[in-house]
Amino acid sequence: MKTFDSLYAELVERAEQRPAGSGTVAALDAGVHAQGKKLLEEAGEVWLAAEHESDDNLALEISQLLYRAQVIMIGRGVTLEQVYRHL
Numbered sequence: 295m296k297t298f299d300s301l302y303a304e305l306v307e308r309a310e311q312r313p314a315g316s317g318t319v320a321a322l323d324a325g326v327h328a329q330g331k332k333l334l335e336e337a338g339e340v341w342l343a344a345e346h347e348s349d350d351n352l353a354l355e356i357s358q359l360l361y362r363a364q365v366i367m368i369g370r371g372v373t374l375e376q377v378y379r380h381l
């Protein structure tokens with residue numbers, strides 16, 4: 295099963311290899327302003343799902359929020375270790 299760490303490694307590889315059709319490459323190229331908007335959008339969807347939707351839909355929205363957070367991390371070059379230091 296994919297984990298936060300393995301997704302991060304996968305996205306770093308996408309950023310380095312820039313395969314055609316990668317949504318991550320497009321998101322990184324779009325810049326931090328667009329990345330931040332996506333992060334806020336997903337955070338709102340998590341909130342709404344927590345209030346009104348099933349556990350499975352909530353889990354889906356949370357996965358997308360984690361993905362968007364990782365895009366911002368990779369865009370800025372922030373590592374997992376830097377984040378985990380604060381947990």
Ligand SMILES: N=c1c2ncn([C@@H]3O[C@H](COP(=O)(O)OP(=O)(O)OP(=O)(O)O)[C@@H](O)[C@H]3O)c2ncn1[C@@H]1O[C@H](COP(=O)(O)O)[C@@H](O)[C@H]1O
Pocket residue numbers: 304305308315316317318319335357358361362
């Ligand atoms: N985990 C994710 C992931 N979570 C969310 N998303 C993106 O976020 C979108 C869902 O967000 P929205 O609800 O805002 O849907 P949307 O507005 O239709 O999305 P967009 O049109 O803006 O992309 C998805 O369609 C994906 O574009 C993700 N995109 C990729 N991944 C994983 O990242 C890895 C690399 O993906 P690629 O870079 O696309 O190869 C793969 O393992 C993917 O499974």
